[in-house]
Amino acid sequence: MSHVPPSSTPSSPRLTALDAVHRALGATMTDFAGWDMPLRYGSERDEHNAVRTRAGLFDLSHMGEITVSGPAAAQLLDYALVGNIGSVAVGRARYTMICQEDGGILDDLIVYRLAEDTPGADTFMVVANASNAQTVLDALTARAAGFDAEVRDDRDAYALLAVQGPESPGILKSLTDADLDGLKYYAGLPGTVAGVPALIARTGYTGEDGFELFVEPRYAERLWQALTEAGAGVGLVPCGLSCRDTLRLEAGMPLYGNELTTGLTPFDAGLGRVVKFEKTSNDGDFVGRTALAAAAERAASAPPRKLVGLVAEGRRVPRAGYQVVAGGAVVGEVTSGAPSPTLGKPIAMAYVDASHAEPGTAGVGVDIRGSHEPYEVVALPFYKRQK
Structure with missing residues (x-):
């Protein structure tokens, strides 16, 4: 076994290969996880709606x-x-x-x-x-x-661009001869896009059909411009991290640090299905197996708090950490919240006691600065695209 030693953490934000492009487009930049990243280019609502109805182009080169x-x-x-x-x-x-x-x-x-x-x-x-x-x-x-x-x-070996939305297959087809029709969801194949060698993956974090393109950083600007030009006629727009967050929230996708933490097991997060106790190698042994088997048993006998959706009856927006209340008692905690451009109402994901987790449970609210605002409990996701 050999390995490359980890690099030291830089003191100033890292720049992606598309930094100059973002600044030329007038993006509002933000420090995110040690990277200088575009938060938005104009209206985050417009960027969100473009991904839902047409297509959006993202720089995700901060991923590891x-x-x-x-x-x-x-x-x-x-x-x-x-x-x-x-x-x-x-x-x-x-x-x-x-x-x-x-x-x-x-x-x-x-x-x-x-x-x-x-x-x-x-x-x-x-x-x-x-x-x-x-x-x-x-x-x-x-x-x-x-x-x-x-x-x-290999964090320095790749730039990562994503094109997401219902028009994304057509945009990409105009730039590659790769078999996109045969590329299933959660699959990837090597190919060229606008003459750029790429790993073309049908994955994303928006709830829409779309593709993530892993390329060498030196090709990032060339590919961004090619995608921008190919999508101009169908309404593709550049998109920042702000709308990426509202898109994933509507799609009920968890965010690390909000819905997922070291204080939760996959079973606590309602994602026990990703844990596979039956494996063909290592005699089924893996890091955390004993603790996760106990967590699975606890979840089966006494379900922990469940991750649910909350939809506001009013206009006040819940934020992470706000308490979910019912009958004068605290029954849960909001993990993510934002206005939903698609639903036209504030929404949130929250962990709540199993007794208040069923869709339609009456009397549930969120404590927003001392006021208990009424919310409807719904099943996740809030939004699911039409196939």
Whole structure:
């Protein structure tokens, strides 16, 4: 086993390969997880609605790419992560998590199994959230001891662009001869887009159909301009992190640091399905197995607080940390909240006691600065696209 030592954390925000493009477009920039990122270019509501009805173009180069390769790469990931990564087919991707020994969630991840360059040279790309990329890299490196596999920090090797929305397949088809019709959701294939070599993945974080394009940073501006020109006729607009958050909230997708934390296991978060106790390697052993088995048993016998949706009856917007109340008692806590451009009302995700988690439960409210505002309990997601 060999590994590349983790890089030190820079003191000033890192810039993506598209930084000059964002500034030329007049983007409002923000420091996010150590990166200078576009928050919005104009109206975040307009950007949100463009993704829902047409298409949006995102710079996601702050995400953390980690390559795991070698004869025992699959066995390492089966041990290090909660999912059955060895069963992922070449060209496919899987949503999974990396947990602490006590079952607490370190991060949620997408793992792509890439084509083998040579027989036995198994290669995976692990994509971590920007805020947790170093933590995930360090954990994978530590857990690689004893495995014939290499863990490599590839955060500087990729720029990541995403085109999301109902017009995105048509936009991308005009720039590539890759078989997009045959590319399933949570799959990826190598190809060229506007002459740029790319890993083309049908993944996203908006609730819409769309693609994420992993390319070398030197090609990022060229690809951004090509996508901008190809989408001009169908209403594609550049989009920042602000609308990305409202899009994922409407789609009921969890955000690390809000719905997912080290204080919660996947079972506490209602995502126990990602934990696979039956694995084909390492005799089924993986980091956190004992604690997660106990968490699964607790969840089955006495369900923990459940993640639900809340829709406001009024106009006041709930924020993370606000208390959910019913009958004069605290029954939960908001994890994410924002105005919903699609629903036209404030919405929130919250962990609430099982007794108040059923859709339509009466008498539930959110304590907003001392006022108990009425909210309707609904099942997640708030929005689901028409197929």
